[in-house]
Amino acid sequence: MPTVAELERAMKPTWCPGCGNFGMYRALKETIEELGLSAEEFAMVWGIGCHGNGADFYNVQGFHGLHGRALPVATGIAITRPDLKVIVEMGDGDGYGIGGNHFIHSVRRNIDMTAIFHNNQIYGLTTGQASPTSDQFMKTPSTPGGVVEEPVNPVGVSVAQGATFVARGFAGDIPHLKELYKRAILHEGFSVLDIYQPCVTWNKFNTFSWFRDRVYKIEDLPDYDPTDRTKAFDLSMSTFHELTCAPDECKIPIGVFFEEPDSFTYQDGLPQLDRPMWKHAEKPRNISATMAKYGG
Amino acid sequence: MPEAPTELRVRIGGEAGFGIKAAGQTLARSFVDAGLETFDLTEYPSLIRGGHNNYLLRVSTEPVYSHVEPVDVLMCLNRETLDLHHAELVDGGAVIFDPADFDASDVPSRLRAVPVPLMEFAREAGGKIMRNTVALGAVLALVDFPLTTLTDSLRAQFAHKAPEIAENNAKAATQGYDTAKAACPDFPIRLAAVKDAPKRMLVDGNEALAMGALAAGIGFYAAYPMTPASSILHFMAAHEREYGVVVKHTEDEIAAMNMVVGAAFGGTRAMTASAGGGFALMVEAFGMAGASESAVVVGVLTRPGPATGLATWTEQSDLRYVIHAAQGEFPRVVMAPGDREDAFTLTWKAFNLADQLQTPVVILGDSYLSDNRQSIPPFDLSQVTIDRGKLVTEGDMADHPDALDADGRYLRYKLADDGVSLRVLPGVKGANQLGNSYEHDEYGFGAAGEPAEVRTAQNEKRMRKMDLARTLVPPPxxxxxxxxxxxxxxxxxxxxxxxxxxxxxxxxxxxxxxxxxxxxxxxxxxxxxxxxxxxxxxxxxxxxxxxxxxxxxxxxxxxxxxxxxxxxxxxxxxxxxxxxxxxxxxxx
CATH class of the missing domain: 3.40.50.920 (Rossmann fold)
Incomplete structure (x- = not known):
């Protein structure tokens, strides 16, 4: 069972000093240690982006895939290796933009795995262009006149698309983040974790202090029921804010929006997934019964 | 007396959506069950209903390798079939038609006109759906072939349905048979059942390919539908629970290829297939399979391009594209089956090559292979072998000290003379590793792949696999x-x-x-x-x-x-x- 120190037996992180990724990195390592996962029972997958550089910083079994394509690689592992828990890390451009199609379909599949989105509302690795979650009217090198589109609402999309676990975290609150990670990893089904993770280099607007002034915990809401999908959707819509809104005008909820504990997972629909699928290639398959149907 | 010809070429034509291919395959099955050899060719436009469909069946007492141009019998299920195809008929060839569609005088005089009231008989037997069955009976009558082969195969085909369905079909076939016999008693081609003929399967290229993948121990097949590859997906899905295969119809071909790489990372024999257009979407992840040294098999069943092209027709214009697909350079193998036996054999071998070389292997076919059935000897399963190359599936890395660094850490991409490193699956104790789409060092770390000497070493390591490939691939x-x-x-x-x-x-x-x-x-x-x-x-x-x-x-x-x-x-x-x-x- 890897400790934080063992998980760090890889390369040294090269994120910018103060990057929100550090908080997520620490929270996940501590979560893995505290859950007592063994090194052999889980695998991680990354897309491409600043988050993806994290692939070099974990000493785990993992795969660093293409930009936007972490989810299908992770799916390929999850639905052929029932002995592995799969944790996927993605960025906002990576997961909600170029990989948006995989995002929607992974949610509706309810594959038992954990999807962590590093949401800094900007493209960091490619030097500061607008991302699908950039606030409307934000000026960036690719949107000098300001972003025209509405930002993607990942929580709302997930809830609407039938997700069975949807939470939002903030990289500036590591203890809270760890609780979300633990619940997401232990949840049986597709867990969506949208994590605000400020980019200290390219996003001068959505900073740590900007978030600290605005986030509040969903669990502090009186009478909030995280099994009510409609309420979860309503709460997700309260996320949207004007670019210049004052702290008391736009509050950002963090915590578990929605959870359906006993859902039917994609793996539940695969009775043939009763062993690691590589075991089918230990000897040639006898297909003579099938050949007979064709006259052979 | 010259011997009667031993070949029959039948074309069945009509409007799309009326089960022409299914009817043709029933006819083919009847001949093959009686010991004859067949090759069929289905031509259809990319339309759901309407448009001209036709099915060409060649029957012979000798093995046949392709279709041919001349036709002996033209089965017209509409007037258009006569107009489009009568010129293909040999002199004295027969035109079977429904007199409700056109007159015997419309049939050129060099041909035999064989009127059979197809629709009327079908209705009498219980419904117009049986029109094709009437027609099949008529074809058998011309060549004096025992009708029982057809009625037996109809009974087998409808065995799971209400008994009157098989009997109604048998009645329809008999009426077609008797009428054609009376109208054309002197057709020169005579076919008879062959006694003690060797056993024959009737499969198309996609079925053969899919059987090759099953025999090779495939555990994961992911694909997005695209003609002519879709029927591989159907075949795999139909057999997923019987044989233990996870089959995924994905949101797009990008997902399919990436999922296959993920499955291969977990050690599963995994495959995807599409036409050239779907492969275009796979190309980036195809390159990732090369970079991450993933053992994957990809079927590219081509059709005329560019773009959507001619969806249901055939062409061999993707050879260069498949050989060169994806940015950068990496080892690959591309094999092109010529027929159904090749499709079976090369597919199971593709899985071995992918494992031995830890790199993508392509089966390059086309619609002509995918869509058309041929009678062939049953596949010899005793020839199928599984060679997973340098693969460790279970145990402890401590038992593989050669693959460890001085600190006992696994070197997934350790430099090797033949370019192939020891591949230890996730789940094996101590086998932490990073599969990577980035250039990487021997552990798999991306940032460590940046130095020129590391890049050069890893690039050369991968490309050395081409030398190994040359010693392993099937010869001409x-x-x-x-x-x-x-x-x-x-x-x-x-x-x-x-x-x-x-x-x-x-x-x-x-x-x-x-x-x-x-x-x-x-x-x-x-x-x-x-x-x-x-x-x-x-x-x-x-x-x-x-x-x-x-x-x-x-x-x-x-x-x-x-x-x-x-x-x-x-x-x-x-x-x-x-x-x-x-x-x-x-x-x-």
């Missing part, structure tokens, strides 16, 4: 006369094999000896063998189904030899043997 195949005795050699790849073999047989009957060379593994290209062939035959004709001469270009590039005579086709139709024969005669 030769047919016909020995090259040193031949008047001409035919050089081709893929499904041109069938028409080329038929052409050689026709020319042989005319005293022209033809040597055939099929480039089975198109990449790495068998330059030495091709050069030797070109150096032996007095003349060569290169036959390929594209405009630009893609195989010809490879010969020039790899052998530094010119090709003087070529034959191209790019109208969406497969070569016919007659077309090749005519070109050979021009060249000679």
């Amino acid at each position: 195949a030769y047919f016909g006369a020995p090259p040193e005795e031949a008047a001409i050699g035919l050089l081709f790849f893929g499904t041109t094999k069938g028409p080329a073999r038929e052409a050689a047989r026709m020319l042989e009957r005319e005293g022209v000896k033809v040597a055939l060379m099929q480039v089975v593994t198109v990449f790495p290209f068998p330059a030495d063998e091709v050069a030797a062939f070109l150096g032996t035959v007095p003349k060569v004709l290169l036959v390929e189904g594209n405009f630009t001469g893609q195989l010809e270009g490879l010969v020039r590039q790899e052998c530094l030899l010119p090709i003087e005579n070529t034959l191209h086709r790019y109208d969406g139709r497969p070569f016919t043997p007659e077309q090749i024969v005519a070109r050979v005669k021009e060249v000679l």
Whole structure:
């Protein structure tokens, strides 16, 4: 069972000093240690982006895939290796933009795995262009006149698309983040974790202090029921804010929006997934019964 | 008395959506069950209803390798079929038609008009859906073939349905049979059941390919529907629970290819397939399979392009594209099955090659292979072997000290003389590793792959696998006369094999000896063998189904030899043997 120190037996992180990724990195390592996962029972997958550089910083079994394509690689592992828990890390451009199609379909599949989105509302690795979650009217090198589109609402999309676990975290609150990670990893089904993770280099607007002034915990809401999908959707819509809104005008909820504990997972629909699928290639398959149907 | 011909060519034509292919396959099944050999060709436009569909069936007492141009019997399920196809009929050929559709006087006088009230009989038997069955009965009557082979196969086909369905169909077939018999008692072709004939399967290329994948122990198949590859997905899905395969119809081909790489990371034998258009979406992840040294198999079943092209027709114009697909350089193997037996054999071998080389392997086919059925001997399962190469599936890394660094950490991409590192699956104790789409060091770390010497070493390590591939891949195949005795050699790849073999047989009957060379593994290209062939035959004709001469270009590039005579086709139709024969005669 890897400790934080063992998980760090890889390369040294090269994120910018103060990057929100550090908080997520620490929270996940501590979560893995505290859950007592063994090194052999889980695998991680990354897309491409600043988050993806994290692939070099974990000493785990993992795969660093293409930009936007972490989810299908992770799916390929999850639905052929029932002995592995799969944790996927993605960025906002990576997961909600170029990989948006995989995002929607992974949610509706309810594959038992954990999807962590590093949401800094900007493209960091490619030097500061607008991302699908950039606030409307934000000026960036690719949107000098300001972003025209509405930002993607990942929580709302997930809830609407039938997700069975949807939470939002903030990289500036590591203890809270760890609780979300633990619940997401232990949840049986597709867990969506949208994590605000400020980019200290390219996003001068959505900073740590900007978030600290605005986030509040969903669990502090009186009478909030995280099994009510409609309420979860309503709460997700309260996320949207004007670019210049004052702290008391736009509050950002963090915590578990929605959870359906006993859902039917994609793996539940695969009775043939009763062993690691590589075991089918230990000897040639006898297909003579099938050949007979064709006259052979 | 000359012997009656032993071949029958039947074309069934009608409007799309009326089960013409299914009816044709029932007929084919009846002949094969009686010990005859068949090859069929289905032509259909990319329409749901309407448009002209036709099904061509060639039946023979000898093995047949392709369709041919002449037709003996034309089964018209509408007037359009007569107009489009009567010219293909041999003199004295028969036109079976419903007198409700047109008059016997519309049938050219060089042909036999065989009116059979198809629709009326179908309605009498219980419904117009049985019109095709009436027609099949009529075809058998012309060639004096026992109707019981059809009625038996109809009874087997409908065994799971209410008994009157099979009986109604048998009645419909009998009415068609009796009427055609009376209308045309003197048709010159006679077919009889062959006693003690060897067992035959009737499969199309996709079925053969899918059976090859199953035999090889495939555990994961992911795909997005695209003609002509879709039926592989259907076949796999139909057998997923019986054999233990996870089959995923994905949101797009990008997901399919990426999922296959993920499954391969977990050690599962995994495959995807599509047409050239779907493969275009897979290409980035196809390259990732090369970079991450993933053992994956990809089927590319091509059709005429560019773009959506001709969705339901055939072409061999994706050879260069598949050989070069994806940015950067990485090892790959591309094999082109020529027929259904090749499709089975090369597919199971593709899984071994992918594991031995830890790199992507492509099966390059086309619609002509995918869609059409041929009678063939049952696949010899005893020949199928599984070789997973340098793979460790279980245990402890401590038992593999050669793959560890001084601190006991696993080197997934350890430099190796043959380019192939020990591949230890996730789940094995101590096998932490990073599969990577980035260039990487021996552990798999991306940032550590940046130094020039690391990049060079990893690049050279991967490319060394091409040398190993050359020792492992299937060699070219030769047919016909020995090259040193031949008047001409035919050089081709893929499904041109069938028409080329038929052409050689026709020319042989005319005293022209033809040597055939099929480039089975198109990449790495068998330059030495091709050069030797070109150096032996007095003349060569290169036959390929594209405009630009893609195989010809490879010969020039790899052998530094010119090709003087070529034959191209790019109208969406497969070569016919007659077309090749005519070109050979021009060249000679």
